[in-house]
Each structure stands twice: as structure tokens, then as C-alpha cells.
Amino acid sequence: MVEEGNTYRLRKLTKDGDANAVIYVDQSVMNVLKWQKERQEAERKQLGAAWVDHDLVFARDGFKLYRGEAGGPQDPEKVSARWRTLRTPLKLPEDFRIHDWRHSKVTNDLEAGENPVEVSANVRHHSPGYTMARYGHSRKNGAPGKLAASGANRLGLSSLV
Numbered sequence: 001m002v003e004e005g006n007t008y009r010l011r012k013l014t015k016d017g018d019a020n021a022v023i024y025v026d027q028s029v030m031n032v033l034k035w036q037k038e039r040q041e042a043e044r045k046q047l048g049a050a051w052v053d054h055d056l057v058f059a060r061d062g063f064k065l066y067r068g069e070a071g072g073p074q075d076p077e078k079v080s081a082r083w084r085t086l087r088t089p090l091k092l093p094e095d096f097r098i099h100d101w102r103h104s105k106v107t108n109d110l111e112a113g114e115n116p117v118e119v120s121a122n123v124r125h126h127s128p129g130y131t132m133a134r135y136g137h138s139r140k141n142g143a144p145g146k147l148a149a150s151g152a153n154r155l156g157l158s159s160l161v
Contacts, residue, residue: 024122033057044071106135 025033040059044051047062051071058079062070083098102123109119110131120131 018124021124023124047071103135106131110135 036057040057040061043062044053047070050062050065050069052069053071054073056071056073058074059071060066060074066072079098087094087096106119106123109122110116116132116136117128120128123131125131125134
């Protein structure tokens with residue numbers, strides 16, 4: 001949901017425009033989303049008619065009512081400002097953006113040996129080739145040695161050393 005002038009517009013959730021996309025998350029992310037839903041539901045009850053429901057996961061809160069209402073989309077600049085205040089206690093670099101977590105997740109999954117096809121599908125890239133072209137650079141460093149060792153193991157040569 002994005003604000004345009006005095007109105008709101010629903011922006012497609014995924015880069016590929018699939019409004020029905022299923023995005024898989026781990027249990028820790030699910031716990032945060034459940035906590036957020038409970039927190040937001042309590043605020044909705046407290047604000048009553050001042051809460052205008054836009055069916056958002058992270059809606060504008062009632063700290064400072066905007067146009068007399070809460071529940072609408074958050075101002076992206078305010079989200080970024082809140083993020084900047086959270087980075088320090090999280091011990092993250094000053095230039096670490098919220099979106100960088102997405103990049104970190106893909107890189108960590110690939111470095112952990114996850115299937116590139118599955119990693120690509122999970123982050124809704126159009127192809128595993130794109131994912132590997134964008135994120136495969138971090139795997140190149142250790143790849144030759146790992147491939148040589150695994151090849152030797154498959155052939156039974158590692159026992160000769």
C-alpha cells in the first residue's frame with residue numbers, strides 16, 4: 001500500500017507481479033509476525049473508530065494520528081528513520097538497509113549448500129540463473145577446493161592420502 005496525494009494505492013507485493021504469491025518464512029519470522037498482529041489488534045481495539053483498516057501487516061500506528069486516523073500505510077521515511085535507530089542496538093553497520101536482510105538470507109542459504117533452484121523460488125526470482133549470477137560470487141571463493149575434495153571422495157581417492 002502506497003500513499004499518493006490524499007489516497008492510497010495497492011502496489012503488487014512481488015517483483016514478478018504475482019498478487020497470490022506464497023512467501024515462505026522460518027519460525028522466527030513467523031513469531032515476529034504473530035507478535036505484530038497481536039500488538040496491532042490491541043491498538044485497533046484501543047483506537048476504535050480512529051483505526052481505518054487497510055488489512056496491512058505493519059500499519060501506521062496511533063502514536064500520532066495522521067489525518068485523524070491510524071491503520072493506513074506507514075510513511076516510508078518514518079520506517080527508515082525507525083530502522084536507523086534500531087541498527088545500533090542490533091550492532092549492524094550504519095549502511096545496512098532493511099532490504100539487505102533479504103540479500104543476506106539468499107547469500108547465507110547458498111553458502112549453507114541449499115539448492116539454488118529452491119532458494120531462487122523462495123525469493124521469487126525469475127530464474128535460478130539470475131539468483132546465481134547475482135549471489136553466486138560468494139560461493140566462488142571456496143568452490144574449486146570443495147569440488148575437488150567431493151570429487152575425490154566420490155571416486156574413493158581420499159582414502160589413499
